[in-house]
Amino acid sequence: MSEVIVITSGKGGVGKTTTSANLGTGLVIEGKKVALVDTDIGLRNLDVVMGLENRIVYDLVDVVEGTCKINQALIKDKRYSGLYLLPAAQTRDKMAVSEEQMKVVIAELREQFDYVIVDCPAGIEHGFKNAIAAADSAIVVTIPEVSAVRDADRIIGLLSAHGITEPKLIINRIRPEMVKRGDMMSIEDTLDILGIPLLGIIPEDENIIRSSNLGEPIVTSGFKAGMAYRNIVKRIMGQEIPFMNIEDDLGFFNKLKKLFKK
């Protein structure tokens, strides 16, 4: 049984694309066959984060318009076999694809892959509707900021209106030391407002920016954020993995502080 998961957030810049790239790569490492679909037509990024930009010949719009077969547009990942990317068109806009067309494309991918990860554009307009049109389940990504949580709440409402009733939550870019100081919303605060199950927490990590720029998903690395993504991948596959203790970081900082005090 293949599963179509849409990665969405409402607000931009909270880490949808990064999450899509890392979860896709992580699932492949676990031995699954995965297709990543970038639905952010006109503002495509997933190919860059995956480091596959230079290999694009055909894209999602070409598939929809019948210019090419779907397998011609799918780009094979350069590192992992079993990982494919269906890129978005850059020179078109969201209206180039309809919900019905999207359903046809996803149905085709469903036959070939274990997981289809759909990277959703920011916003709640046509692009969002396209992205969720054929999804079985959704992962909502947010950061612990009031505005992002507000948008996530809106998205959860819209998802449920479209029949995706129980999305899972990823809280990205959490900074334990700020939470401790009371300057950042805590995980509990966020869950209290959104009221959906938590799939994972990703600590703020500079290495993510570095790895995105290099086109190498962090999930393959030993960094803390990479570990967090690997845990999420296992949870998606149905394993029970305890949540990472992000306070560990704090311990490290405190140790460092103590070191300097001496």
Added chain:
Amino acid sequence: MQEKDNIIIKGKKEGLEILLPAKVSFDMIFNELQQKLEKNEVFFEGLSNVCISYTTLSAQNRDKISSLLKEKLRTINITFADRSKKDNKNVSNTVVPNKKSLYLKETIRSGQRVEYDGSIIILGDVNAGAEIIATGDILIMGALRGLAHAGALGDEKSIVTAIELQPVQLRIGNLIAVSPDKSSKSKYPEIACSKNGTITIEPLDK
């Protein structure tokens, strides 16, 4: 002591109806009522609507019954209906039924708007960015973080209540209250109502 049941107590949708017998002395009625209430105190306590149906009852005896009910049951609405009068069909209707209401068992999220001509009851949270508009009262069995407008057609007797009352903005009738910039989490259920032309918030159990 007479064991015979002279008083009939009926449970109705609107509340309790107590039928007093016609040809029995008031003292006997009063005693029996007292006994019955004491016997079933736990069961009857807190019932807000009680209708007394009678054939002959002096004003003095009415007061006696009223104070007994208030003492035993803490009843709020007591109505008296004279059965001997012709239109005794309305006896059970002497308790004015509430306006219709809408019950929702879900969380209302940002961007969602609930409008209803009547009262709205929500079992769930109302998140920031959501709007609840009712011509009657608004009851939230959860946290109210969005906007609530009770008495939307101008009824300032309407109320808003929530387990966690922390709305961005509250409106009752034509009154508007804005949440303080630094709001602390309420630790108990609260009720908002209009008093002297402003919206006041106080603990629900007050």
